[in-house]
Amino acid sequence: MNSQKTLKVGMLGCGVVGSEVARLIVANQSDLAARSGAKLELVKVGVRNLNRANISKELLTTDLESIVKDANIDLIIEVIGGIEPARSLILSAFENGKSVVTANKALLAKHGGELFAAADKNGVDLYYEASVAGAIPILRPLRESLVGDRVQRVMGIVNGTTNFILTKMDESGAAFGDALKEAQSLGFAEADPTADVEGFDAAAKAAILAGLAFHSRVTDADVFREGISNITAMDVAVAKSLDLVVKLLAIAELSDGKISVRVHPTLISRSHPLAAVREAFNAVFVESESAGAMMFYGRGAGGAPTASAILGDLVAVARHRVSGGLGPRESDYADLAIAPMGSTKTRYLIRLDVADRPGVLAAVAQTFAKHEVSIQTVRQTGRGDNAELIVMTHKASDAALASTVADLSSLDAVKDVASVIRVEGMGA
DSSP states (O other), rough: TTOOOOEEEEEEEOOOHHHHHHHHHHHHHHHHHHHHEEEEEEEEEOOOTTOOSSSSSGEEEOOOOHHEEEEETTTTEEEOOOOTTTHHHHHHHHHHHHEEEEEEHHHHHHHHHHHHHHHHHHHEEEEEEGGEEEETTOHIIIITTTTOOOOEEEEEEOOHHHHHHHHHHHOOOOHHHHHHHHHHHHSSSOOHHHHHHHHHHHHHHHHHHHHHHSSSSSOOGGGGEEOOOOHHHHHHHHHTTTEEEEEEEEEEEEEEEEEEEEEEEEEETTTSSGOOOOTTEEEEEEEEEEEEEEEEEEEEEHHHHHHHHHHHHHHHHHHHHHHHOOOOOOOOOTOOBBBGGGOEEEEEEEEEEEEESHHHHOOOOOOHHHHTTEEEEEEEEOOGGGGGGEEEEEEHHHHHHHHHHHHHHHHEEEEEEEEEEEEOSOOO
16 A cells, blocks of 8 residues: 555534544544555644634634635545535535545435435545444445345434433433433533434434445435433333333334334333443344344444544545545445335333223223234233223234224223333234
8 A cells, every 4th residue: 555645634514523533633644544545634624613623723714615625635524414514515525526424414314315326426435434323333334244135124222312311211210301411411412402302313323224224215204203202200110010121212124025214212121132232322233134133332422433433434435545446335226115104013012091990901902902903911000090001012003003092092991091112022
């Protein structure tokens, strides 16, 4: 390798992740040169505020367009996030012959097809390992290592904020609001946690994972999304009593020749590998036809972990620039349809506040039977005004379950449908 060649790097954004990327490019320059075949020199960084960046002021500019149009810059790192101006800047970088490394899951989940097409048209690379699960190498295995296999299912914890909150609720019995406040105080949750706790962040990542796993174009609009803000301490306590744990899971699977993609609170057995993933860690469980089951685990967010993934991609695209080749392109040949959520089948745990009188159980059972939702177990707790039925079903379609819940809510004997939580990994 010719380590004397120099590739100039421009970076868009310089927050927590960008600052760490800049630091590591300088600190590890000799190693990066040996691994990529070229000296990687950070020459320009685009920021909104010149006084807030934590790097050398001579590198900074507020004119981000000038970076992607600079003929002397070879590679672009995008870490500003969001849709615009990131989308326009990346497209401009492609038009100017520059490969791009990005961590922008929201952009890829919404406009990935447009970006991949533009990269192909201009003969450049688009790498994005850091967009899902931080430092965990999951996208490259799906795109390259498992490309000769047939992936059947991807299921993972891909949001550290929600996993931290649910861990605290499980281990201490804390209410959702108290666990969220602790997450915010420790820096694991934003002041406005909506993107995390309502599942938007995980849904974008689920779309990216599904597209790679099933060789089809999937957007965030294709993902069913339900957050954790309605999960209560009682839900968690009941799960514990059944040797289950609540996790916010991103699930993508093949179902009758279609892709099912969803993000929602999920009950899994405490013996499942994902159940042991605590606090802000992420993990992705992949099931494939030949390789079987495997799990990828590690830190899913933060400046250093995300920077690690970005630098891995930077080395890859630098190698291609040195050798004259390109990395794998978008693989969407399968073009599979997206299954509606109503057709997705899973199991459910339903908690019902009921009147404690004869005939209640029969009325409830008849309602389930009417919609062909089979009950596996039913348990009553409490008496009098505190009577509760805990129903575990066999697998049923989401549409059938929704109709069942609607009818249960109208029964005189049912005072409230306290919660409905999907159950995964426990058979039929």
